[in-house]
Amino acid sequence: MKSISVTCAIIIHQGKILAARRSQTMDLSGKWEFPGGKMEEDEEAEDCLIREILEELGITIISLKALTPVNYSYPTKTIRLIPFLCSWESGEISLLEHEQVCWLEKKDLFSLDWAEADLPIVHELQENWVKLVGQTERN
Numbered sequence: 001m002k003s004i005s006v007t008c009a010i011i012i013h014q015g016k017i018l019a020a021r022r023s024q025t026m027d028l029s030g031k032w033e034f035p036g037g038k039m040e041e042d043e044e045a046e047d048c049l050i051r052e053i054l055e056e057l058g059i060t061i062i063s064l065k066a067l068t069p070v071n072y073s074y075p076t077k078t079i080r081l082i083p084f085l086c087s088w089e090s091g092e093i094s095l096l097e098h099e100q101v102c103w104l105e106k107k108d109l110f111s112l113d114w115a116e117a118d119l120p121i122v123h124e125l126q127e128n129w130v131k132l133v134g135q136t137e138r139n
């Protein structure tokens with residue numbers, strides 16, 4: 001099965017990270033994810049990320065650090081999920097596609113019903129929280 005490349009942003013703000021809940025009109029409806037989307041042909045991962053976050057949340061972000069990509073097969077598709085730690089640079093968050101967003105502290109990470117492909121990323125964040133979230137934010 002061909003793999004679809006999907007970028008996603010772990011947006012850090014005031015020591016927390018943003019999670020977004022997929023809406024009824026999206027596949028994996030109701031699941032929590034890191035906002036982002038599919039890479040277009042000839043598009044660089046970080047350009048895709050910045051485009052998708054502006055389309056989905058109406059804010060500008062800056063990519064700070066690449067995390068470990070995840071390859072995951074759902075019953076009908078295989079995705080390669082490419083995560084980046086990001087900072088929120090400008091704009092106010094609007095829910096243009098998602099049902100809900102929330103800001104998570106380390107202790108809240110596993111309280112959500114995550115899309116399965118995201119779980120290795122959530123583990124990576126939990127295991128390296130101080131290094132990745134505590135020390136990465138631009139102030």
Ligand SMILES: Nc1nc2c([nH]c(=O)n2[C@H]2C[C@H](O)[C@@H](COP(=O)(O)OP(=O)(O)OP(=O)(O)O)O2)c(=O)[nH]1
Nearest residue numbers: 006008027028033034035036037038079115117118
């Ligand atoms: N954006 C995003 N998608 C994820 C994550 N985890 C995960 O399994 N997915 C899946 C859900 C979708 O099947 C696929 C991404 O599709 P999408 O619907 O968000 O992307 P898109 O905005 O480019 O899609 P489209 O509506 O333009 O077709 O990857 C995640 O953390 N972020």
